[in-house]
Amino acid sequence: MTSALSIRSLRKVYDNGLEALKGIDLDVAEGDFFALLGPNGAGKSTAIGIICSLVRKTSGTISVFGTDIDRDFSQAKQYLGVVPQEFNFQQFEKVIDILVTQAGYYGLPRRIAEERSEKYLRQLGLWDKRDNRARMLSGGMKRRLMIARALVHEPRLLILDEPTAGVDIELRRATWQFLRDINARGVTIILTTHYLEEAENLCNRIAIIDRGRIVENTSTRQLLAKLSTETFVLDTREQLDAFPDLPGYTGRLVDSHSLEIEVEKSQSLNELFASLAEHNVHVLSMRNKTNRLEELFVSLVQAGADRAGGGTDGGRS
Amino acid sequence: MKARQQWVAFVTILTREVRRFMRIWLQTLLPPAITIVLYFVIFGTLIGPRIGAMAGHTYIDFVVPGLIMMSVITNSYSNVVSSFYGNKFQGSIEEILVSPVPNYVILLGFVFGGVARGIAVGAIVTLLSLLFTSLQLHHLAVILGMVLLTAILFSIAGLINAIFAESFDDISIIPTFVLTPLTYLGGVFYSIDMLPEFWQAVSRANPILYMVNAFRYGFLGTSDIPVSGAFLMVSAFIALSYVYAIHLLARGRRLRR
């Protein structure tokens, strides 16, 4: 499998001394629909910015389809399409001009530039608006304009930085469907988001970034399985010398009077206690063991819930 | 990027720059035309006859080339500084920065956009001057060569200003405090022969003096300074500012975070 993106030991220290990325490694295979999930301020936009050269890295290497961005930046950039988090087109330009111009920056001759612009404006439902000035578009349309602009040179890797932040539900669904179609046609997609729901819905792989570090990088299925188990610490009356044989449960002995047991959300605690009783183990007290990943998820899920409550359309965030 | 693609990218940037100043012609083409016509009326028609001859020519004939040059300088500079800074401010400079366009193509695209504006305004002003006097032509190649080099130089200077600028104030400081004084003292309105020895020497340190005089030579055949020296000097300034601007773009400071 070809690697669409490969990042090694990437660090970024901003001029003010803030270390936004603390050495991250990441591999995205060709054809993946990949989520970079993390709370606000985690370093997602910094990572995207470095990949597309808007942010200067402090150290580390990046290659896009095997091309090192430091060695052949021109080739690497041809592979890459970027949809930034904030609107960054000229507000006074016409929609069609923005696309044709962008194609020109990639060296596409005028005729092809015009064909491609029409193709992607149609696909994103903006063809009717082609002669409007960009500032006249609604927030959702502006976001779609940026997606069309990123596709006009037909990149093999499309990167979207929070593509649906502040977009209403209907439009978010339409955007998701559009991205699925693009992915099905062979374009590798990486999107950043701070909504678990979005990553879960779209992506086959999820990396979680928090405070400048990748804390998890796995398939969506495995991640969800991990999240559906809880770890409990049980203090027992009896002294134990080994983890008892409990069919259906995994865990470990912490010390002679405590056990750590993983319980899937679907399993009942009564059954667990019953099995323990069979081994003559009596539980005196029990607490939920939280780990960093779970805490992170609570905040991510919380962010999702907040959004469902009050989403506004567009705007710089 | 292949040479052909670079050419497409260059034409793209240039087209976008020209489209910009044409779209807002009320701000870019009309005001300089009005200003210069006022100069023609005041200095040419009203005051000019009382001043008498300057360097052997009627005052209006003397002042017209200088005023054309002044509008070329101001307009090429301000086109690039406001367009490039505007792109930085709105974020749309990122459209170019994420693309494979090499830095020198970015520079040339914006610079020739500025040259186009400078020359467009220069041409408008030249046509308007015909309402007030009939222009002589002494040496057309000198006129065209000097106007082109001057427009290139001040477009690059505008680009450098825009790269450093971090607010709209920053893009008016240099024009107000450097460009305008140098232009006014650059022999647009008078021949430096009129000045005492000392001020003549000081004036010779002003590069704009050379451009204005060489340009005027193309019309009238008279100059305070050697014309070939002026070409050499402007070319040297262009080379220096080009290298510096490319260095700034490559380093990416104030463009890439």
Ligand SMILES: Nc1ncnc2c1ncn2[C@@H]1O[C@H](COP(=O)(O)OP(=O)(O)O)[C@@H](O)[C@H]1O
């Ligand atoms: N230009 C900058 N200068 C200094 N710090 C910055 C800059 N941009 C972002 N940061 C900081 O870097 C961290 C990561 O930011 P960012 O990459 O935007 O996070 P995310 O996109 O995940 O929300 C944050 O603490 C943010 O405040």
Ligand SMILES: [Mg+2]
């Ligand atoms: Mg961000």
